[in-house]
Amino acid sequence: MAEKKLQRSESNTLRILREYAIYFIMLGIFIIFAIFLRDKGFLSGVNIMNIFRQTAMISIMAVGFTFLLASGEFDLSIGSTVALSALVGALVLQRAGIIPAVLAALALGAVVGVINGALVVKVRMPSFLATIATMGIIHGFARWITHLQAVPVTNDRFTYIFGAGNIGPISTLFIWTILAVVVGHFVMAKTSFGRKVLAAGGNKTAAIFSGINVTNVKWLLFIAMGMIAALAGLLYTGRLHAARYTYGEADLFTVVAAVVIGGNSIYGGKGTVIGALIGSIILGMINNGLILFVFSLDQQVIFRGVIILIAVALSPKE
Amino acid sequence: MENTNDAILKMSGINKDFSGVQVLFDVDFELKRGEVHAIIGQNGAGKSVLMKILNGVFPRSGGTIEVDGKEVNFSNPQDASNAGIGMIYQEFSLIPTMSVARNIFLNREIKKAGLTADSEMLAQSKAILEDLGVDINPKTVLRDLSVSHKQLVEIGKVVSQDKKIIIMDEPTASLTKGEVEILNKVIKRLKQKGISIIYISHHLNEIFDVCDRVTVLRDGKKILTEKVADVDLSKLIEAMIGKKMASGTVYETKYQIDRSAPPKLEIDDLDLGGSQKVSFKLWPGEVLGLAGLMGAGQDRIIKAIFGILPELEKDMALDGKPVNIKRPEDSLKYKITMVPEERQTQGLVVDHTIKSNINLSILDRLKGILFINDRKANAVSKKYVDELNVVTDSIFKKVKFLSGGNQQKVVIAKNLAAEPDIMILNDPNFGVDVGAKQEILQLVRRFADTGKSAIFISSEFEEVGQVCDRVLVLKDGVIVDEIYRDKEPITEQSLLTAVQ
Numbered sequence: 001m002a003e004k005k006l007q008r009s010e011s012n013t014l015r016i017l018r019e020y021a022i023y024f025i026m027l028g029i030f031i032i033f034a035i036f037l038r039d040k041g042f043l044s045g046v047n048i049m050n051i052f053r054q055t056a057m058i059s060i061m062a063v064g065f066t067f068l069l070a071s072g073e074f075d076l077s078i079g080s081t082v083a084l085s086a087l088v089g090a091l092v093l094q095r096a097g098i099i100p101a102v103l104a105a106l107a108l109g110a111v112v113g114v115i116n117g118a119l120v121v122k123v124r125m126p127s128f129l130a131t132i133a134t135m136g137i138i139h140g141f142a143r144w145i146t147h148l149q150a151v152p153v154t155n156d157r158f159t160y161i162f163g164a165g166n167i168g169p170i171s172t173l174f175i176w177t178i179l180a181v182v183v184g185h186f187v188m189a190k191t192s193f194g195r196k197v198l199a200a201g202g203n204k205t206a207a208i209f210s211g212i213n214v215t216n217v218k219w220l221l222f223i224a225m226g227m228i229a230a231l232a233g234l235l236y237t238g239r240l241h242a243a244r245y246t247y248g249e250a251d252l253f254t255v256v257a258a259v260v261i262g263g264n265s266i267y268g269g270k271g272t273v274i275g276a277l278i279g280s281i282i283l284g285m286i287n288n289g290l291i292l293f294v295f296s297l298d299q300q301v302i303f304r305g306v307i308i309l310i311a312v313a314l315s316p317k318e
Numbered sequence: 319m320e321n322t323n324d325a326i327l328k329m330s331g332i333n334k335d336f337s338g339v340q341v342l343f344d345v346d347f348e349l350k351r352g353e354v355h356a357i358i359g360q361n362g363a364g365k366s367v368l369m370k371i372l373n374g375v376f377p378r379s380g381g382t383i384e385v386d387g388k389e390v391n392f393s394n395p396q397d398a399s400n401a402g403i404g405m406i407y408q409e410f411s412l413i414p415t416m417s418v419a420r421n422i423f424l425n426r427e428i429k430k431a432g433l434t435a436d437s438e439m440l441a442q443s444k445a446i447l448e449d450l451g452v453d454i455n456p457k458t459v460l461r462d463l464s465v466s467h468k469q470l471v472e473i474g475k476v477v478s479q480d481k482k483i484i485i486m487d488e489p490t491a492s493l494t495k496g497e498v499e500i501l502n503k504v505i506k507r508l509k510q511k512g513i514s515i516i517y518i519s520h521h522l523n524e525i526f527d528v529c530d531r532v533t534v535l536r537d538g539k540k541i542l543t544e545k546v547a548d549v550d551l552s553k554l555i556e557a558m559i560g561k562k563m564a565s566g567t568v569y570e571t572k573y574q575i576d577r578s579a580p581p582k583l584e585i586d587d588l589d590l591g592g593s594q595k596v597s598f599k600l601w602p603g604e605v606l607g608l609a610g611l612m613g614a615g616q617d618r619i620i621k622a623i624f625g626i627l628p629e630l631e632k633d634m635a636l637d638g639k640p641v642n643i644k645r646p647e648d649s650l651k652y653k654i655t656m657v658p659e660e661r662q663t664q665g666l667v668v669d670h671t672i673k674s675n676i677n678l679s680i681l682d683r684l685k686g687i688l689f690i691n692d693r694k695a696n697a698v699s700k701k702y703v704d705e706l707n708v709v710t711d712s713i714f715k716k717v718k719f720l721s722g723g724n725q726q727k728v729v730i731a732k733n734l735a736a737e738p739d740i741m742i743l744n745d746p747n748f749g750v751d752v753g754a755k756q757e758i759l760q761l762v763r764r765f766a767d768t769g770k771s772a773i774f775i776s777s778e779f780e781e782v783g784q785v786c787d788r789v790l791v792l793k794d795g796v797i798v799d800e801i802y803r804d805k806e807p808i809t810e811q812s813l814l815t816a817v818q
Contacts, residue, residue, distance in 0.1 A: 186688075186689065190688075190689040190690055190692070191685070191688065191689055191690060192681030192682055192684065192685045192690055195674060195677065195678070195681050195690070196681060198667075198670065198674070199667050199670070199674075199678055202667035202668075202669055202670055203663070203664075203666065203667040203668070205663060205664045206663075206664055206665055206666055206667050206678070207667070207678070208645070208646050208647070209624075209646050209656060209658055209664055209665065210646075210650070210678040210679040210732065211646055211647045211649070211650030211651070211679055211736075212647070212678070212681075213647050269667065269669050269670070270669070
């Protein structure tokens, strides 16, 4: 009996360690880089802001993805939604103003979400398969809409708001990130909607028996995810003063990695938005560090894959 | 060694304890060649433990088992199978995505030159099923069959393996009357071939149709073994429940139930597929019991009310106003809640805390303008944890670390938090420890005594008698009897007799 109790408390300590491991890891990596990359300016304010700038879109999408994953669903089409909404936004911007452009991009994201959600909750396809298919379709549209041509953006106010501007030393991208994380965190942790998401992913049957409309909850999450991907598309467009069909191509991989490293379970029922942000920052720091260490792009990609494997191996299992 | 040449199986002095808790006491059981021998008893009497020992699932703590005069020690079901013992499981051991023929020959496929001989297996499967007198195409994919046909395939699979002893655990639970007759014919055919059958069932009447002898177990002890011709139903029931007639405390009704007043709930013409449709009323202050054997329809009634089986046609009225409940979400709006059968898979999010489980049904009520009012959420959780005496050090403990009884209390707390007018409880005491059982029964009674209504199902008829004001007795989807507490005492014995 006493032995059993001991084992329990041991595993409790382990669980607590695991829960906060992510913070220690972030700190550890930061310290290592700060020491070894001291001469290359890792600690400079410009470089730190650069890390945030580079991870902003990932962090923002990770917020949406955390919700989907918490409800037990996936959306693999986010990368191609980024590209298509960037192009649509930029094209509308050339012909009309900022507001129509933003509305058009967000509407596109919403439509993608409505379709993804319908396929999952109404047609009852596994989200994994449904969104692989829509990913391909959206990617096709993104290539087709401008025949692979980039769409330049010259509207300064647009680029200022969506990523290229700075307020003092602070990038507008940083503000967007903080906004997304704060809203996401409070919705997840403090609203009844957040509880419904967690219940839907934790035990769908119990959620339904408790009177929760799981169908609507999940559908709403897909729509929100589509719109968040569209926002990321606008941010890429603003930051780089142009829209391209290649935007977001590698983002799915990084977003999933950030969310999982952040301590979210791929089995649903758990969701930490702050964790996802930290996961994203860790990946951003590693990326930044690898560049400063002068690793090639290929090597960076390999490295990131290894990191994901380690993170998933450490994450709690069923 | 003594060799009784007509006994194919002899289990002597079987004892079994699970970490110190004795569940079988010196049980003797003998099966003759070509005999159909029934084992009956209440839940927890030890039937399934005894069969699992025979089948090599559990090791025994004491006693001997002889098959065909030779002492045997099975350490797994494969050993038992090799010795000629086959088991037909209640939950089917079939692969839903495979054809009937592939299922029948699973893991013992007929091969020619190393390849599976599919046409040969099809032909043999056809012969096996025809021999049983059932008309099933062996090419059919299993999941396309009805539940009862699946059961017959399962029987065919075991029968075709040349077993000497076949254990049938509740074989008729999912069969219709016509199919039960098919099964009876199959059993007679097996007998003629000299195969012996152990027949476990709660349907006592069936035993008189097909069995030669019957053994009754109670609380882990063998009470009697008799030829079925020498016993009758009342003797069997008496043996099953013993002399402890007024055992459980009866929780008295404190609310003045007025059945001339308009009812809280009215169900009309609910079609459960029986010969008649089901209609009944539920009044404020009542705990209404639904009693029947497995598959008699009690679970479908509550699922129809709660919106899990909206396809079952019915007219439903609350406080005299017609309502249409299509999903559980609607039920909650009409203040109907349910304590489901499977607390872990249907009632709780076990990885979440007590608090978040209790709050699950009332999230919208806890909401402020934007955010959940955390103080209120804590207060509600705390209130019910105290009121229901959930044993835990905090409301932030994950539910999976609670005992079965405390988990069930959390489910009930979740229901009560939603302030229901009608609470449906489906076997709430299954797998709950003795102390918590009584507390849960009292909770149900107290709930109704505040003028609310409850619908109560239990696999323990004793409990039905302890709390219910009125019991509807169901058989094959039809209400066959209605017992009022204030007219005659509702006892385990009266219910056991009524449901047969």
